[in-house]
Amino acid sequence: MEFAALRDEMVDSLEHDTKAVVEAHPTGRAMRAVPRHEFVDEEHRAYTDQSFRHRDTAILSPSMAGRLLSALAPEAGDDVLVVGVGVGYTAAVLAEIVGGEHVHAVDIDRRLVYDARANLASAGYGDVLVDCRDGAEGLPEYAPFDRIVVEAAAVDAPAALLEQLAPGGRLVFPRGSGDQTLVAVEDGETVGVHGPVAFAPLLVDGEQGSAVERNRTVREDHERAVRAAESRGGWEHEWIDWENR
Structure with missing residues (x-):
């Protein structure tokens, strides 16, 4: 299967079709490079614009990943934190833009942390740091971050994440509990609204799929x-x- 051609077709549709959710540079260029089939179980459908389920979490569709990254607007050399790494695809695209050593990711589900590490290594992004943490607490020992993206919904921006932003840094997250809107926040103020979304809520310890159920x-x-x-x-x-x- 010629995956490179499928990637080009996928990104072409995201850049030029009615979706138009991805800019050619840098997000489009990065998505053309990342082998998405390394991150999904059904590789024959890896380059269709659809989401998948994996271990009680959603693997974002390419268009949704593109919307997140377009709102985030990362630049080469930015230090980035991904909250809710999932299977690692968004982190891989970010690694193409800013450099793998500048990408840090956390997830509250230990199983997903192991899966993301394995996927990223297989895809050539083993220098991305992935740790098991409560996402609302961020990753303070590696702060400050120029960009933070949250792949889970919250009623408001978690205070710890705002504190871990560098001056002029940007936090992108789905705001809301029922109706959600993708927003970008800088210096505590909303600087961009990027349309409606539907994400699972940001989990606290005990709610993740890998939590030990009380017997x-x-x-x-x-x-x-x-x-x-x-x-x-x-x-x-x-x-x-x-x-x-």
Whole structure:
């Protein structure tokens, strides 16, 4: 399969068709270079403009990735933080623009961190740093960042991420809980609104797919039932006692 030709067709459609969501430079050039088939399970559909599911997260469609990066407006040499790395595709495109050593990424789901690392290494971007973190807390030891992009929705910009922006830096994230809008923020002010989007919410620890689910035992269930029965009074309590005789 000739992936380079498929990449060109994909980017041509994003630059020139009715979508027109990608600028030829630098985002379009970077997307022409990144082998998206390294980041999706169905490589024969890797260059169609569609999203996929992987480990309870969404792999962004090329047009959505392009919208994020166009709003972010990264430049060569910028230090960038990706919050919600997913499978790593957006981080790879950023690596083509700013250089892999300038891209840092976090995800709250440990499984996705391992997947993103493997995908990035296979695609030739092993110098991108990917760590397992609560995205709302950012990556303070590598701050400040010239650009931060969040691939999850929040009601407002997380304070820690704003604090980790360099002077004049830009944060792009989907704002809202129900109806969402992609916004760009600089110096605490909204400087760009880039249309409606639909992202999953930014997770807190315990909500990620890799979190350990509490295994409540039969004993606990029984104890809860007994306490609930004993807390009842009047005829209801007498009826329960009568049933247990």
